[in-house]
Amino acid sequence: MVAGTVAGELSALADAPRNATVVVEHPAVLWKLGNEEIRKLQAEEPELARVFIQLVLKAAKLDYDILLAAIASRQ
Numbered sequence: 001m002v003a004g005t006v007a008g009e010l011s012a013l014a015d016a017p018r019n020a021t022v023v024v025e026h027p028a029v030l031w032k033l034g035n036e037e038i039r040k041l042q043a044e045e046p047e048l049a050r051v052f053i054q055l056v057l058k059a060a061k062l063d064y065d066i067l068l069a070a071i072a073s074r075q
Helices: 009-013 035-044 046-073
Strands: none
Touching: 009 035, 009 046, 035 046
């Protein structure tokens, strides 16, 4: 993973248990936004939550598209 990578986003948006672990090789900053924090953000700042969720879904779609392209290129 590189700077700016989002991990575990679909589990968080689905309000499911986390299924990602992060280990760094160099000093790094990790921001963890859990299910409770997402619910609080939605309640207190609904517009910011909407923009955040849209950003996360765009990142997930990009990852999905890259994965599909890699699979397709193997055939």
